[in-house]
Amino acid sequence: MIVKKLGLCSQLFFWGLPRIVENFIRELEFAHTTVYVFSVVTCAGLPGAPLEFLDNSLKRKSQKLSYGKVIHTVANNIMEYDLNKKNMNEKLLKMKRLSLEFSKDIKKSEKTSIGRILPHHYAFHWLYLNHRVDKDENFLVTKTCTGCGTCSKICPLNNIVLENGTPSFRGHCDVCVACMQWCPQKAIHGNKRVKNRTQFHNPDIRLSEMFYRKKSTIN
Ligand SMILES: Cc1cc2nc3c(=O)[nH]c(=O)nc-3n(C[C@H](O)[C@H](O)[C@H](O)COP(=O)(O)O)c2cc1C
Ligand code: SF4
Ligand code: SF4
Incomplete structure (x- = not known):
């Protein structure tokens, strides 16, 4: 082409x-x-x-x-x-x-x-x-996690793997914070301060589009 x-x-x-x-x-x-x-x-x-x-x-x-x-x-x-x-x-x-x-x-x-x-x-x-990059060893997943897998599907670097229904991070992270912003339970905290902060992502973008964008990305 x-x-x-x-x-x-x-x-x-x-x-x-x-x-x-x-x-x-x-x-x-x-x-x-x-x-x-x-x-x-x-x-x-x-x-x-x-x-x-x-x-x-x-x-x-x-x-x-x-x-x-x-x-x-x-x-x-x-x-x-x-x-x-x-x-x-x-x-x-x-x-x-x-x-x-x-x-x-x-x-x-x-x-x-x-x-x-x-x-x-x-x-x-x-x-x-x-x-900053690849420093995900202190990322925390709270008990509110339901194991829905959204974070794993959304991560542009395939850095999140679900093990027995719980996300774990593989040390290859760009700190894009997408997993923290899109988790429906707000269960991922990249640091302690995330807990008390408000999630936000562009209201014009749907989750399905995020999945689609990732599929069309060359990793
Ligand atoms: C790791 C990281 C670093 C960032 N650094 C900057 C920065 O240096 N200057 C700035 O104005 N915004 C910075 N931002 C803010 C983003 O550019 C902003 O949140 C983003 O453009 C919002 O886009 P969205 O609507 O597509 O989510 C940073 C965001 C992240 C996640
Ligand atoms: S998106 Fe949130 S609730 Fe779903 S598996 Fe990931 S951490 Fe758990
Ligand atoms: S911050 Fe971004 S790159 Fe890092 S694990 Fe979350 S979604 Fe993946």
Whole structure:
């Protein structure tokens, strides 16, 4: 299949991209020399340099990011902070409006300029790669777990295995917090603070879509 337009949309993690996205780009093979690569990245409000990291990874493949935008959305990294309910609906509506605007730009193959990664961006992202990922040994599953298996089906890294109906974590975790946000019993606590925090995921996304997205992802 010859792809001339490629979209890489993601959440933003620690001023860069989730490890799974970086790995995905590393695996890509481009047969076509002039691919129009676009990206829309969602963040909680402190974006750092995700588009620049993406552009860098693409340059290693002799490609570049042609169009990139960052959207500020509802902050839901439950391991780091509690949900801020202020202006939630406005943020979600603005997101939808911007998404439509960006899709029109992308249809017209419009371009944006991409900046540079600065030393403090590298430093903060390094923290993620070296001090957060794969650190799931303290993840706790409470007694409210019913063994429904949702967490195992949703985990993008297949890091959760149900053993006798109880989830266990395999040490290969991007800390995306999806298992914590989607567990119907709120039974997964990545740290002690999660217990008293509010679960949130985008209300426009259904669980079935999350399963479908995972099936269509190359691991
Ligand atoms: C591990 C992790 C790291 C994150 N790092 C940042 C960050 O550095 N800056 C920021 O603005 N948001 C950060 N976020 C927030 C997410 O980007 C935000 O929750 C997400 O875009 C919401 O998207 P969703 O609606 O698809 O769930 C982080 C989230 C997670 C899970
Ligand atoms: S999603 Fe929650 S309730 Fe279901 S198996 Fe996982 S931890 Fe248990
Ligand atoms: S936070 Fe949960 S869903 Fe995300 S990679 Fe780790 S185990 Fe999987």
